[in-house]
Amino acid sequence: MSGLSVRLRDVARRVAVDLSMQAGRTTALLGPNGAGKSTVLTAVAGTHRPDEVDVRLGGRDLSGLAAHRRRVALLAQDPLLLPHLDALDNVAFAPRAQGRGRREARRLAAGWLETVGATGLEDRRPAQLSGGQAQRVAIARALAAEPEALLLDEPLAALDVDAAPEIRHVLRQVLAGRTVVLVTHDVVDAALLADQAVVLEQGRVVESGPVTDLLSAPRTPFAARLAGTNLLQGRAVDGGLQATDGTVMRGIGGEQLAPGTAAVATFRPDTVAVHAAPPGGSPRTVLPGEVVAVEPSGSAVRLRVRSTMGVLVADLTPAAVAELDLRTGARVHLAVKAAAVRISQA
Amino acid sequence: MSGLSVRLRDVARRVAVDLSMQAGRTTALLGPNGAGKSTVLTAVAGTHRPDEVDVRLGGRDLSGLAAHRRRVALLAQDPLLLPHLDALDNVAFAPRAQGRGRREARRLAAGWLETVGATGLEDRRPAQLSGGQAQRVAIARALAAEPEALLLDEPLAALDVDAAPEIRHVLRQVLAGRTVVLVTHDVVDAALLADQAVVLEQGRVVESGPVTDLLSAPRTPFAARLAGTNLLQGRAVDGGLQATDGTVMRGIGGEQLAPGTAAVATFRPDTVAVHAAPPGGSPRTVLPGEVVAVEPSGSAVRLRVRSTMGVLVADLTPAAVAELDLRTGARVHLAVKAAAVRISQA
């Protein structure tokens, strides 16, 4: 197999994963804080040694190799620019280390700085850069290494609203055809930059597959929240799913599941209707709840509502929000049409 | 005046601002990377001394005061936890420094750690925390100082998709009634947490006012992009605005402006129609362009299109995107109805 595969166990950090990532593809590594994402990346790069580790890249066994022989560049969560070099020489570091002449390396570096929108910062020492500027330089530095595999730990954090899409655009071009692992908390990055996705929780892989599948049919609550979709876990019953609290969410697609099988119900936030009083009417589930958050989401407004089945998300038009006078603490009833709820095996 | 006012000039960093923020309110400090946001915060906190500085808080002149007498807590862009203390003692640091007993301080600290979802990390040294965990502890530490003014530099960066809304929720409650300055690149944070907004660009204040005004009627391109709105700058002409490239964007609201006055045209992304071929018809502006990015935005899809008037943003339904087969590089025509374009004085 020619991709990147990692098997590792780190007792102190309680991380034990076994992953394979396709060659030439970008895999998004997702998961809550402390799930073990950075641990996986540093183990692949060779800067952290877990208790057990087996890393293979394009058929090479990296496990025993020193970091500098792995041809794997890591953009760590902390930019860690070399404080004694200016921005240009930081970026030129990898080409120089790989044997290019000083002028050539600097020329390449200047190009990468331009690519990430950091032209004009060439002469600055890291201490003289703002947070976002440092992040851009660090991205340029990792890209300049032209590695066989690129590991990016939250590359777009700290970037301003102009830079984030610009650099996302740059990354999309640069990453194409490379083996990349991208850690991110932003679903937009995952959706736009990655082909595959892996979700870690508490040091274990809980979900993996194509990004589009993960976002359209998440199987774990974390992935669902990431995808902005609602997901409920429970057991299949006739015509729906019974949550742990006993409530039944009516839905379709679970017909071929044996009753009692572990299953999930997913439904998009814009299919959830919000009412001030319990509505009547046919095949739908109605859940009472309390609004815990009101946030803009694109041009819609997203409500988070705590119900007996957990926190559910509903997207409304600004007009509807104003009309219902929805604010944090308001008591509402959520109605979900059975046709919009997909039941599938967990 | 009882709020927070800052006047400063820093020659080396090319920052010169004069700001006042209301007491008991949260002000979002927005702007591109390197605009001077962190410089303002550190000057207010007293950890950076610009060439000239005048800071007043609630009638007190802080300019000459040592940092520890300012009663201003700063959550810096880098969490800077004290490496020799565990998470609990890091958070207990401020209560202890303010004279509380060790037990009392630890009790308070444990409460704050719980608030930010970091229960269970009490005994960890900063080196043993993941990026997001460290960020949570740093937030708890700043909150535990119970300062008169709180300065937060990108507090929600590095947080996972569960933590961000949770901590945003916590902050909303904690910040209420306090004087807070919040640096962020995320419009959701600004919208949800702040009352006022100030936009810095290249070390200067370019816009300020209530957050809602800024988001609904931005006056600068940066604010517009932040708000997810389109904004064009130019001069008022009869029935619209003439951009620097000569193109006229037709719109309403500019009637009382003398022709030639500097003006801006704003219009929401969901009012921009995208066509494969130039459409005909009444009062609208049609601009040819090239798709440079396709991104999800809530349940819609956001296109960024480079036109002669600059990069414009259009929101479409996923269905429309699929139908038109829109992807990066596609050539399209943008149509904007005059009725949706607001012309106002710049």
Add this chain to the structure above:
Amino acid sequence: MSRVPAWAYLPAALGALLVTLPVLGLVAAIDLGSLPTLLTSPAALDALWLSLRTSTAATVLSLLLGVPLALCLARVPRLDSTLLRTLVLLPLVLPPVVAGLALLTLLGRRGLLGSQLDALGVDIAFSTAAVVIAQTFVAMPFLVVSLEGALRAVGDRHEGVAATLGASPGVVLRRVTLPLVRPALVSGTVLTFARALGEFGATLTFAGSLQGTTRTLPLEIYLQRETDPDAAVALSVLLVVVAVVVIVLARPWQVRR
């Protein structure tokens, strides 16, 4: 996996041998049979006890004066002058005999300050106090140098954060600055104690050599060497053992947990 270039091991080993072999040779040279008698003579015990007392006093004095001095040099921008730092470093580089001469020109009976003190009836020369002063003079710069370097290396960003959390400079010093530089503080203190323990030339020149009062272990060794080289070697090994014990005892405090 180690990031040390492979070629570095050879010179490192040579370096380690160069500094360790002579000491091991010294230890190998002692005559074990006569050791107990040599080490328990009243002169040796007096010298050991005097050395321990004066070195401890010099170390405490160095801490009391040297920590604030290092702090000021590292943190008060106005004081960041090459001149002051150089003057503070000088005792490190002066031959001990010159250090003793320098102390005499200041505190000797005819010295600038000494003559004033003499008039007041205070006589420093030939007293145990003179030993402590000589040891402090040559040893304190070790503490100042290692501490100042560490203070600059850790930077002041954590101190800034602590200040915004309401910590006064005193609290910052106690709860942030000193804990952050603890490894350097401990190793600086050990070096200071050890240097004070080994002080010879300045003590001889400034304080003289009288059993029980000013004749510290190194002076006793020097004297023994004239008549009984074996005893000198045995005492040298005693001194090495004391130094090793101090270094080893201090080690756990040095490791940043």
Add this chain to the structure above:
Amino acid sequence: MSRVPAWAYLPAALGALLVTLPVLGLVAAIDLGSLPTLLTSPAALDALWLSLRTSTAATVLSLLLGVPLALCLARVPRLDSTLLRTLVLLPLVLPPVVAGLALLTLLGRRGLLGSQLDALGVDIAFSTAAVVIAQTFVAMPFLVVSLEGALRAVGDRHEGVAATLGASPGVVLRRVTLPLVRPALVSGTVLTFARALGEFGATLTFAGSLQGTTRTLPLEIYLQRETDPDAAVALSVLLVVVAVVVIVLARPWQVRR
């Protein structure tokens, strides 16, 4: 605005006075009229020239061996043993006379290694080479200590990043590690040179005192003091001046820009 507690200034000033006043007193004590004659005597010039040559050689030797040694101690986890570090520190704390004795027991004509070398016709003791060895023995640990502390303080995270960018350990050392610890490297080198320049007891014991061959400036000062205290003071000031020049010249390299 300074973050140094106000009370710290008093002990800092006392500390600074304690270490600087004696040296200033020494400088004040010289007789300017006779200075030129004293400093240009053949003996003084020989001693100065010998001191400069041997100190330079000892410094170079210390760098060649001490930098790899510090690197191994700081970066090779297996070597992080208290024992090895203690042994390396010992020369710092040995009285120079004991250091000289130790060198003799190893490299003297009757020493463990010296007797082998003697058989081969190589005679180290009482030669200029012995001076360099004695100086290296006492001075190299300064370099190792300050460098190792700095290496630990800067940590290895930047080295890790550099390695993932394809830099081999040698490149990491040259382009990342050494630049990061440059201030410590420079001040360690200066201390080493200065300590070598001031070395007295070990040189006297191991190398003897022969004009032009082993009588370095500190030995010349010691000798002069017996007959002509003024000349001794003048030479001491000369030594101070050389040390100050070295410290001052090295200063710009120490500041992290």
Add this chain to the structure above:
Amino acid sequence: AGCADDETTLTVLAAASLREPMEQLAADLEAEHDGVEVRLSFAGSSELASQVLQGAPADVLVTADEPTMARVADAGLADGAPELVATNRMTIATPPGNPSEVESVDDLGEDHGGDLDLVVCAPQVPCGAAAQRVAETAGVTLAPVSEESKVTDVVAKVAAGEADAGIVYVTDTAGRDDLDAVEIPDRLNTTTAYPAAALTGSAHPELAREMTDLVVADGAGEGRGRLAAAGFEAP
């Protein structure tokens, strides 16, 4: 120096107290032999003896007492029997003008010397042993504030005014204006002898012998004459 083939270097180790006459004698030898350079090393006698025993390359040794020379001779390192070149006697040194008004050895005793700072050599070294003998003969118990390892350290402390009095060799005070001497009468005084020897390790045995002979030779301007001029007495 010493790079040319026709240049010979002779190394002479001598007790510190012999410095002045030895420098003159070295110049004498150099004047007699073209291309010969004499290098002198002065230190405490025991120090020098230890160096020779440790293999210091030297041609001639002159010490301040016989037992010390015996250590070298017993080790078989002396070329022939050592010969005495001079003797010395003790005196009381005081700072110029004798401010403490020391008049005799009696004034140095512990019952008189309450606030008198006396410095002597430690009994373990030759000059200290001699001082001890003087005190015993005078029936005085000394109460020094410091017991130095070398006579020159005593001289330095008295000359610097740090000490009020010291017991040193007569030659140490001769010709110095920063020291006054209080004579010790013959009945209380004691004599020390200076032996010289050529060394077996010498690369120039002829020249080494010649130097030794020069030191012991009779006649003004040479050996004994030079020594006498510096205050030494004949053996």
